[in-house]
Amino acid sequence: MRATVLHAPYDVRLEQAPDPKLEGAGDAVVRVLASCVCGSDLWPYRGDPPVREPRRMGHEFVGVVEEVGDDVSAVRVGDLVVAPFLWSDGTCEYCVRGLQTSCRHGGGYGGRDRAGRLVDGGQGEAVRVPEADGTLVPVPRSPQDVDARLLASLLTLSDVMGTGHHAALAAGVGQGSTVAVVGDGAVGLCGVLAARRLGASRIVAMSRHTSRQEVARRLGATDVVEERGEEGARAVAELLGGIGADCVLECVGSGASMQQALATVRDGGGVGYVGVPHDVELPVRELFRRNVSVGGGVAPTRAYLPELLADVLAGRIDPSPVFDVEMPLDDVAEAYRAMHERRAIKVLLRP
Amino acid sequence: MRATVLHAPYDVRLEQAPDPKLEGAGDAVVRVLASCVCGSDLWPYRGDPPVREPRRMGHEFVGVVEEVGDDVSAVRVGDLVVAPFLWSDGTCEYCVRGLQTSCRHGGGYGGRDRAGRLVDGGQGEAVRVPEADGTLVPVPRSPQDVDARLLASLLTLSDVMGTGHHAALAAGVGQGSTVAVVGDGAVGLCGVLAARRLGASRIVAMSRHTSRQEVARRLGATDVVEERGEEGARAVAELLGGIGADCVLECVGSGASMQQALATVRDGGGVGYVGVPHDVELPVRELFRRNVSVGGGVAPTRAYLPELLADVLAGRIDPSPVFDVEMPLDDVAEAYRAMHERRAIKVLLRP
Numbered sequence: 001m002r003a004t005v006l007h008a009p010y011d012v013r014l015e016q017a018p019d020p021k022l023e024g025a026g027d028a029v030v031r032v033l034a035s036c037v038c039g040s041d042l043w044p045y046r047g048d049p050p051v052r053e054p055r056r057m058g059h060e061f062v063g064v065v066e067e068v069g070d071d072v073s074a075v076r077v078g079d080l081v082v083a084p085f086l087w088s089d090g091t092c093e094y095c096v097r098g099l100q101t102s103c104r105h106g107g108g109y110g111g112r113d114r115a116g117r118l119v120d121g122g123q124g125e126a127v128r129v130p131e132a133d134g135t136l137v138p139v140p141r142s143p144q145d146v147d148a149r150l151l152a153s154l155l156t157l158s159d160v161m162g163t164g165h166h167a168a169l170a171a172g173v174g175q176g177s178t179v180a181v182v183g184d185g186a187v188g189l190c191g192v193l194a195a196r197r198l199g200a201s202r203i204v205a206m207s208r209h210t211s212r213q214e215v216a217r218r219l220g221a222t223d224v225v226e227e228r229g230e231e232g233a234r235a236v237a238e239l240l241g242g243i244g245a246d247c248v249l250e251c252v253g254s255g256a257s258m259q260q261a262l263a264t265v266r267d268g269g270g271v272g273y274v275g276v277p278h279d280v281e282l283p284v285r286e287l288f289r290r291n292v293s294v295g296g297g298v299a300p301t302r303a304y305l306p307e308l309l310a311d312v313l314a315g316r317i318d319p320s321p322v323f324d325v326e327m328p329l330d331d332v333a334e335a336y337r338a339m340h341e342r343r344a345i346k347v348l349l350r351p
Numbered sequence: 352m353r354a355t356v357l358h359a360p361y362d363v364r365l366e367q368a369p370d371p372k373l374e375g376a377g378d379a380v381v382r383v384l385a386s387c388v389c390g391s392d393l394w395p396y397r398g399d400p401p402v403r404e405p406r407r408m409g410h411e412f413v414g415v416v417e418e419v420g421d422d423v424s425a426v427r428v429g430d431l432v433v434a435p436f437l438w439s440d441g442t443c444e445y446c447v448r449g450l451q452t453s454c455r456h457g458g459g460y461g462g463r464d465r466a467g468r469l470v471d472g473g474q475g476e477a478v479r480v481p482e483a484d485g486t487l488v489p490v491p492r493s494p495q496d497v498d499a500r501l502l503a504s505l506l507t508l509s510d511v512m513g514t515g516h517h518a519a520l521a522a523g524v525g526q527g528s529t530v531a532v533v534g535d536g537a538v539g540l541c542g543v544l545a546a547r548r549l550g551a552s553r554i555v556a557m558s559r560h561t562s563r564q565e566v567a568r569r570l571g572a573t574d575v576v577e578e579r580g581e582e583g584a585r586a587v588a589e590l591l592g593g594i595g596a597d598c599v600l601e602c603v604g605s606g607a608s609m610q611q612a613l614a615t616v617r618d619g620g621g622v623g624y625v626g627v628p629h630d631v632e633l634p635v636r637e638l639f640r641r642n643v644s645v646g647g648g649v650a651p652t653r654a655y656l657p658e659l660l661a662d663v664l665a666g667r668i669d670p671s672p673v674f675d676v677e678m679p680l681d682d683v684a685e686a687y688r689a690m691h692e693r694r695a696i697k698v699l700l701r702p
Contacts, residue, residue: 093594094618099642102618170644243444267445267453270646273639282633282645288624291450293521293646295621297639 002351003124004057004332009047012057012336014329020120020128024113025071028132030063030081033143034155035122035349036323037335038085039185040276045336048278056110058123059085060158062151064143065136066126074133080143081136082309083122083129084302085109085159090134098303105131122158123332125351137305141313152320152348153312156190160346161308161319162301163274164190164251168198170296171247171272175199178240180264181221183251184212186322186346187274189219191249193319196220197311204236204245206260212345215321233263245269250296255279265292272296323348353702354475355408355683360398363408363687365680371471371479375464376422379483381414381432384494385506386473386700387674388686389436390536391627396687399629407461409474410436411509413502415494416487417477425484431494432487433660434473434480435653436460436510441485449654456482473509474683476702488656492664503671503699504663507541511697512659512670513652514625515541515602519549521647522598522623526550529591531615532572534602535563537673537697538625540570542600544670547571548662555587555596557611563696566672584614596620601647606630616643623647674699 003017020029035058044051065079075081088095088103095103105114110121113130120127129135139146139154146154153161164187173179179195181188184207195203196219204223205216213224225235237244244266250257253275261271262283273280273296282294311317325344327335328351335347354368371380386409395402416430426432439446439454446454456465461472464481471478480486490497490505497505504512515538524530530546532539535558546554547570555574556567564575576586588595595617601608604626612622613634624631624647633645662668676695678686679702686698 093592097619099619101642241444268448268450268651277635277639280635282635284628284631284633287645288628288648291452291646291648291651293644294633294638295642295644295646297642300619300642 001125002329004121006044006051006055006057008051010045012045012333014332017120017124020126022067022069023117023128024115024130025069026131026133027069028065028072028075028129028136029067030061030083030127030129030136031066032061032063032122032125032127032351034151035061036155037123037339037347037349038159039187041336042340043276045340056118056121058121059109060155061122061127062154062158063127068132072132075136075138080139080141080146082139082154082157082305083127083136084162084305087129087131087135088302089131095134099300100302101298101300123329123349135302137309139309149320152323153318155348156319156322157301157305157308157312159301160186160322161190161194162304163187163299164249165194165304165308166299167191167249167251167272167274167296168194168247169272170270171249172270172293173198173200173247176201177246178202179247179249180204180206180236180245181249181251182206182257182260182264183275184209184216185251188249188251189215189322189345190319191251192216192221193219193317195249197317202240204239206232211324215324215345218321219319228260230263232260236264247272251275253277253280255281262286262292267291270295274299322346326350352476353680355472357395357402357406357408359402361396363396363684365683368471368475371477373418373420374468374479375466375481376420377482377484378420379416379423379426379480379487380418381412381434381478381480381487382417383412383414383473383476383478383702385502386412387506388474388690388698388700389510390538392687393691394627396691407469407472409472410460411506412473412478413505413509414478419483423483426487426489431490431492431497433490433505433508433656434478434487435513435656438480438482438486439653440482446485450651451653452649452651474680474700486653488660490660500669500671503674504669506699507670507673508652508656508659508663510652511537511673512541512544513655514538514650515600516545516655516659517650518542518600518602518623518625518647519545519598520623521621522600523621523644524549524551524598527552528597529553530598530600531555531557531587531596532600532602533557533608533611533615534626535560535567536602539600539602540566540673540696541670542602543567543572544570544668546600548668553591555590557583562675566675566696569672570670579611581614583611587615598623602626604628604631606632613637613643618642621646625650673697677701
């Protein structure tokens with residue numbers, strides 16, 4: 001099959017790879033209908049961390065189950081499934097608490113399963129998924145009945161929609177909250193939608209890009225602030241009646257974005273952060289004095305999939321606009337470039 | 352009147368000071384029935400921060416209203432009142448949200464009011480309280496009907512009981528939570544009681560001192576762990592079925608105690624911290640990977656006073672055992688020594 005491999009910074013290629021087959025009784029093989037490039041893929045693409053050996057890429061995909069091992073009972077051949085961006089056994093102390101990202105036997109696509117065998121990346125034609133019962137979520141639809149928009153929405157549940165939801169929960173968003181969102185990538189935009197879904201009364205998207213502002217408004221942003229730094233924080237406070245936002249979603253992961261979040265949240269508010277932290281420092285005495293809480297982390301999208309999927313299928317949420325570009329898998333290198341250069345918010349890839 | 356003044360490290364004295372009188376229309380003068388020494392008083396007592404000029408001490412007291420200014424309507428002469436450890440106007444954007452510690456016009460005892468006038472400390476015979484309406488909480492009891500135990504319980508509502516409650520809320524304690532408490536001072540012990548009150552199913556007090564362990568058990572600790580560091584974290588996990596505590600209350604404020612808290616909380620859990628941070632660093636990548644949230648800060652005890660007071664008066668909680676020593680105000684220097692040397696958990700002072 002064809003699969004995406006990162007060889008060196010800015011050198012990503014579609015190559016021939018062995019067709020996946022069942023290796024363990026808990027495996028499933030999934031034929032990929034759609035996958036995509038993640039903001040977090042751009043870090044190794046840019047050489048952080050450095051690429052030491054060729055690496056299979058991609059961790060978000062929707063597909064059809066092609067084969068299942070003897071122990072698999074939660075999904076069947078022919079099922080349409082969403083794969084969360086990590087696999088997990090579904091039974092350990094953390095999985096039963098809804099924190100599948102800390103699963104005792106879990107792992108990431110492109111990595112190794114517990115027997116040490118390579119697990120395919122999502123940016124390919126097919127994927128062997130370990131711990132299929134604990135990982136895959138079946139969609140009660142025939143693959144034939146899924147149009148492009150629904151497919152895109154389902155694909156967001158793999159990562160960005162669940163991650164935006166995690167940021168909103170971690171920031172404490174509830175009925176009537178005022179919210180600011182730092183970061184206008186797909187996760188930030190999904191954070192806007194998640195905040196609306198949780199009942200936020202005001203949602204300020206912090207964005208300088210017209211096209212992204214437009215998507216933010218479609219997904220529920222009531223206001224947009226273009227300024228950054230202290231000026232941006234002041235602009236948010238002015239919109240919200242003089243004090244900062246109750247909740248800030250930090251959806252980037254840089255030191256500057258965390259500073260923006262802390263400047264924008266009101267005393268006693270919460271910052272939910274979901275971008276892998278790079279050069280982030282938490283100023284503990286300021287947090288203490290201002291009673292600002294900080295929560296978040298790697299989003300357990302598996303835990304959120306059932307409720308978010310129900311809302312997608314019922315038409316209550318439509319996160320599909322975060323995909324503004326679609327390409328064939330053959331153009332994966334261009335997909336990375338487009339996202340790296342911020343020409344695309346998020347690129348959907350079809351094998 | 353007599354009042355406590357810190358002159359230099361380890362040099363605290365009871366001295367003559369001007370009798371407080373009304374200075375503004377929002378003031379009340381309160382005759383102190385009981386005050387106490389706080390763990391946070393020990394920092395300047397030990398010279399951190401250095402004592403630059405003589406400083407009036409004490410910020411926790413219960414007393415009787417002696418005089419009120421023309422604008423005061425929430426308390427009357429003769430009322431028994433609890434003073435939270437900061438004063439606040441009760442009307443600003445933060446006060447109305449229950450975060451009186453960020454009050455636009457608030458401040459601390461021993462400091463200056465908004466007109467720049469000295470405000471008495473609590474460790475004295477009387478205190479002029481600015482913003483009396485927003486600050487003082489009347490107790491529906493005649494001062495004559497308050498026995499020593501109730502007086503001690505009321506005094507904890509000034510600071511330590513509300514602070515322990517804040518730690519528990521910030522850590523996310525709820526029905527059925529497993530909880531570990533780092534710090535066996537009065538705040539930590541109140542944290543145990545607060546966790547029990549909020550419905551925790553298991554409460555592990557981390558303490559090496561027999562007398563404090565005893566108080567912890569009286570207040571609701573189901574288990575005690577004497578070990579520290581990784582060993583202590585393992586001991587807690589063993590008690591709790593193999594993983595760390597859902598919620599950890601960090602009630603010290605040192606780098607070591609925060610490390611203990613982070614080692615003891617389970618992935619996906621919450622740390623609530625209420626000790627003024629000294630040399631504390633928050634390891635953001637670890638927090639992110641493990642989805643550990645960190646919240647807390649200066650406790651808005653004013654916000655919690657009504658509900659905690661109701662529980663004290665109804666006998667549902669009795670935090671009085673955190674006062675293990677009582678002294679006359681004349682012995683305030685010895686009270687500081689006893690707490691500094693950890694001979695006392697918390698000393699109650701009677702003028």
